Amino acid sequence: MRNTTIVLLIAFLLLIAGCVRSLHQLYTDKDLVFEEKLLGTWSKEGENKDTWVFQKAGENAYDLIVTEKGAPAKFEAHLVKLGKFHFLDIAPSDLDTKNDFYKFHHLPVHTFSRIWLERNQFRLALLDNDWLKDMIDQKKIDIKHEREDKAILLTAATEDLQKLVTTYAENPQAFPNPAKFLRQK
Numbered sequence: 001m002r003n004t005t006i007v008l009l010i011a012f013l014l015l016i017a018g019c020v021r022s023l024h025q026l027y028t029d030k031d032l033v034f035e036e037k038l039l040g041t042w043s044k045e046g047e048n049k050d051t052w053v054f055q056k057a058g059e060n061a062y063d064l065i066v067t068e069k070g071a072p073a074k075f076e077a078h079l080v081k082l083g084k085f086h087f088l089d090i091a092p093s094d095l096d097t098k099n100d101f102y103k104f105h106h107l108p109v110h111t112f113s114r115i116w117l118e119r120n121q122f123r124l125a126l127l128d129n130d131w132l133k134d135m136i137d138q139k140k141i142d143i144k145h146e147r148e149d150k151a152i153l154l155t156a157a158t159e160d161l162q163k164l165v166t167t168y169a170e171n172p173q174a175f176p177n178p179a180k181f182l183r184q185k
Contacts, residue, residue, distance in 0.1 A: 019111050019112075019113075019126035019127055019128065019129055020111065020112065020126075020127045020128070020129050020132050020152050020154060021109040021110070021111055021151070021152070021153050021154065022109060022110045022111070022112065022153070022154035022155075022156075022161060023107075023109060023110075023153065023154065023155050024110065024154070024155075024156065024157060024158050024161060025078070025089055025091070025110050025158060025161075026078075026080050026087055026089040026110065026112050026158065026161050026162060026165065027078055027080040027089055027158065028158060029060075031080045031081060031082060031162075032060035032061075032078055032079065032080060032081075033060065033079050033080070033081045033086075034056075034059065034060045034061075034079065035079055035117055037117060037119075038054045038062065038079065038117065038122070039054050039055065039056060039062075040053070040054060040183055040184070040185050041053045041183070041184040041185040042054070042122070042181040042182065042183055042184060043181065043182060043184050044179050044180065044181055044182075045121075045179070045180040045181070045182055049069070049070075050066075050067060050068045050069070051065075051066075051067045051184065052064060052065070052066050052067075052181060053065040053066075053067075054077065057076070060078065060079075061076065061077070061078055062076075062077040062078070062079070063075075063076070063077070063093070064076070064077040064090060073092070074092070074093040074096075075090045075091060075092055075093055076090070076091050076092075076093055077089065077090050079115070082162055082165065082166050082169075083166055085114065085165075085166060085169040086114070086115045086116070086117060087112055087113060087114055087115060087165055087169075088112070088113045088115045088124065089110050089111075089112055090110065090111050090113070091108045091109065091110045091111075092106075092108050092109075109153070111126060111127070112126070112127045112161070112165055113125060113126045113127070113175075114127075114165070114169055114175040114178070116178065120182065120183045121180055121181060121182050121183065122180075122181050123178035123179065123180050123181070124178060124179050124181060125175035125176060125177060125178035125179070126175070127165065127174060127175060128173065128174060128175065128176050129150070129151060129152050130150075131173045131174050131176070132152050132174070133147075133150060133152055136152070141164070143156045143160055143161075143164055144156040144157075144160065
């Protein structure tokens with residue numbers, strides 16, 4: 001069980017290595033939407049082994065199970081509508097461990113992606129860590145954050161996070177290289 005937890009944690013860290021993490025969520029209750037068309041099993045275009053499975057987990061919430069290299073990891077996902085843009089807020093679910101001391105040290109963080117919902121596919125682009133780091137270094141963006149080496153951890157309030165993502169939602173450097181996901185089931 002411990003080895004599985006470690007593998008899942010490493011897989012998650014690799015998944016978010018190039019994206020920005022946040023202590024706070026991107027949404028308030030009024031910003032949440034639910035799209036039935038997101039439910040089901042998806043895989044990245046050209047990659048049939050790894051899957052993302054969205055399941056209904058409440059009125060405006062999803063359970064997201066991401067399987068990479070045969071190892072599943074469970075997340076809470078929320079579809080957020082801010083103006084004309086949709087974003088996906090993802091945070092890890094409870095760790096599957098009985099060790100409360102370990103759980104106490106686990107700090108769930110949120111990642112934000114711009115998402116384009118289409119007929120039998122969606123595109124997803126993570127907020128880019130390097131771009132944000134450069135914008136902060138150049139003093140073009142002023143947002144509360146902490147740094148760990150090159151990684152940015154946003155500590156700003158939800159309102160400030162929303163302003164950030166909506167201001168740069170159409171910037172292909174902020175949300176680069178959208179991955180295309182195709183419906184499998």
